[in-house]
Amino acid sequence: MHSKPIINRLSPSFFIHFLFNVTTFLYFTVVSCSYNGENESDHHALMNIKLMITQDPYGSLTSWNKSLHFCDWSGVTCGKRHRRVTSLRLGSKGLQGSLSPHVGNLSFLRELLLFNNKFQRVVPHELGRLHRLRLLALEQNKFSGFIPTNLSSCLNLEVLDLSKNELVGRIPKEISFLSKLTFLSLGDNKKLTGEISPFLGNLTSLELFSIVETNVGGSIPDTIGQWKNLKEIYCGACNLSGTIPHSLYNLSYLTNFSMPANQLTGNLPLAIGAMLPHLVIIELSGNQLTGPLPPSISNCSRLRYLQLSENSFSGRLEIEFQKLTELRRIHLGDISFVADEMKFVDSIKNCTRLVVLMLNNCNLQGVLPKSIGNLSNQLSYIYLEENQLYGNLPSSIANLAGLNRLHLYKNQFTGNIPSSIGNLQKVTAFYLEENQFSGQIPHTIGNLSSLISLSLYSNLLEGVIPSSIGSCHGLLELYLRDNKLNGTIPTQLLQLSSLSIMLDLSQNNFFGSLPQEVGDLKMLSYLDLSYNNFSGDIPSSLSGCVSLSWLSLKNNFFQGMIPPSLEYLKGLTSLDISHNSLSGRIPQFLANLEYLNLSYNDFEGKVPMLGVFTNTSVLSVLGNRRLCGGIIELGLPKCKETTKHKKRVPLFGKLILIATTFLILISFAFAWCKKKRKNRPSQSLMKDRFFKVSYDQLLKATNGFSEANLIGIGGFSSVYKGNLYEDDDKVVAVKVLHLQNRGAQRSFMRECDAWRSIRHRNLLRIITACSSIDFQGNDFKALIYEYMPRGSLHDWLHSHEAASRLNFLQITNILIDVASALDYIHNRCQPNVVHGDLKPSNILLDDDMVAHVGDFGLARFLGTSSYQNSSTGIRGTIGYAAPEYGLGSEMTVSGDVYSFGILLLEMMTRKKPTDDIFNENLSLHKFASMALPEHVINVIDINILNIYQEMSGFNEAQAMKVEGCLSSIIKIGVSCSMDTPSQRMNMEDVVNELRHILITLQNIEV
Structure with missing residues (x-):
């Protein structure tokens, strides 16, 4: 009897196991074989590329290992037939390092996308070996050195983007061999020099050309007229001169024509609208162009941006705007047109998408027509200042519900300010100064809930300040000087805690006493109440204006003494109380000011001889007949010595007095020695201000x-x-x-x-x-x-649980707190102080999350000889200390500004300046700077963004505002942390900008 075949005797589980082993064997055999021959060179090249990448913060190259075939690695694409690398896409991965020359061995490569990373050093010339390469995108890195000339060997190249790097030298004329090139962008390489080579005219397939913000210079060659397919040209701010070649106007496909901020001369062709009918952008602002503004621009029916400001055009404004229905921006400011009667306003009503109307300083004349109210409901910005407009401001302007800024100053408007302006609830800046408006300030001004800046000075306004202005909770500055206003100051105005820049009510007819509520203006920097009819005492509550740096009360009827409480205004630098009826002695604490005018009052007694009282160029005490002493230059009489007649004391009385004194001294000495033996006493170094503690x-x-x-x-x-x-x-x-x-x-x-x-x-x-x-x-x-119960800012930033609760509004408020403290010690106290060691661990938070700057152990007093830094002294903390300190420079306020900039960037990115990702070629400053202006979101800490993403009803417009605020904050941090001290912002400007950002955030409806 024959036995069964062996396969029939095998169990099903054994059979399945056998098939699995065979399959696994075949897979690894295929993988192994794929690295043989030419494919092995691709694998080797990729491994060398990875080897020269020093930082991979997002783990983008984690899959680049032996467990996977390289065609399955992240960012790698291979051809299906030959299994060779055809595409390498690693854009926006945060990669840092240099690009390996082995990239030139990827001979089948068609696409190399490494944009928005941190690659450094030179662009490898081995790229010239990639003859199949079609797309090379290396923008937004830190590549340096010259543009490789042998890129000309990449004859299939269609897109070449090397913008936003640190490349140097000329644009190689060899690029002209790339006949298939459609996209060439070399902008934002500020060290690129030379001129636009005429040989580049050979790039006849070119559709986009950009050299914006380079230092190329020279004239534009006529050969660019050979770019028959060109659609976009960007040559702004690159030092071009001469005329625009006529051949450019033959490029009929051109849509974006941008060459602002150069030194271009000559005229625009009168027929430009017919020659370039597809224009979407024409941007030639800031040049020296002359001649008439061509009316044929009206034929560019697709035009969105018309930006020709700051040129020397002449003639009338004859563009027919009604044909330009796609217009978003009209920038024609600082062009001296022949006087125009404002008829063009009627034609703009067809521009239903218009956002910006800028016609400032254009020699416009006539009445602003009622049809202004028929313009686009998307219109946000109107700039018509410094013209010759007259007549009433039409009430129809209130129809522009989307208006954000209205600039009408330096015209000849008359009549009342229409009450309908209360409908402009989105307006943030309202500038009507230097006109002839009359009547009262409309009560509806209080409806402008978004108002930040209101300027109505130098008009003929009368009546009282409406109390409704107290509803403008975001108001930072108010200018009402040089009008005919009267009455008393409404307490609602003085209780606007947002007022921080200026309150100017000078040259009016206000009367009565200054309300005690003036002390509620805790954030105000400048207060001018001069040339009014105020009377009574200067309220002691003024000491509550702790941020005040400039105060003028001159030419009023104030009386009584200078309140001693004003000593607490440590930030005050300038005080003018001249031409009043003030009396009493001059307080010593006024010596700390930088400017002081006490003239024409009734002060008496001796003039101090320290501080501001020793400099007649910043001091005036004229017209105070009962003053004496002071420095010789004041010309005051000497003070009389007050001598008292001494009574003769009998000898016996003298002996008793001496004995008593001796006994008292012995008693004190005995008590002191006894106490010292038991326990030496503590001494308060703050003598009179603080109690003693042992x-x-x-x-x-x-x-x-x-x-x-x-x-x-x-x-x-x-x-x-x-x-x-x-x-x-x-x-x-x-x-x-x-x-x-x-x-x-x-x-x-x-x-x-x-x-x-x-x-x-x-x-x-x-x-x-x-x-x-x-x-x-x-x-x-x-x-x-x-004690600060919320701990240090360092703990909030770098403790995971705490950081998840710190949102953008809190961060902005903390930054304002810190900046205000620095502004005070730098500019508003005497002597000025440099902190010297600003960092998150030295910033503490109270129960209300208000920030307090501490640790003045490295502080330096400016203008004094106390504790000057030695050449070997400690200057701050690594990462936060200004770079000039490492070179032995003295501590200055700009060093604190640098530390603040790093602190700000640390708060926004949640990265310490000493994090491992930062080295000699990358710093926190560079990390943030590279993200500006379009990629700020990529560097912002995710915890800051989360709170906004979770808000219900959060729309696109709000998201754009938030992103704008984020960008503005990062710009401040970058500006403060510049390597060169002279390029850094000052803290006063920082405070003002941060407050503007805070108001914007608070006004975002959620």
């Missing part, structure tokens, strides 16, 4: 300086949480100096001196200080501060 008290308050009470530790000190009084639940922070560390003693003295001189709501409040010995006889020094 080492023993601090020991008990902190539970023996226990580790459980330790809340922070630094190079010079440790900080403990404590309770000074058992029956009081007030918690304090005790900063104990490490006196054994070199520099700690000096740090303590610096900080004591700093707190003796400065006070501000955004500075950490010191309670007292202690200088004593401990129980072992060692020196002991400590500073006691108000």
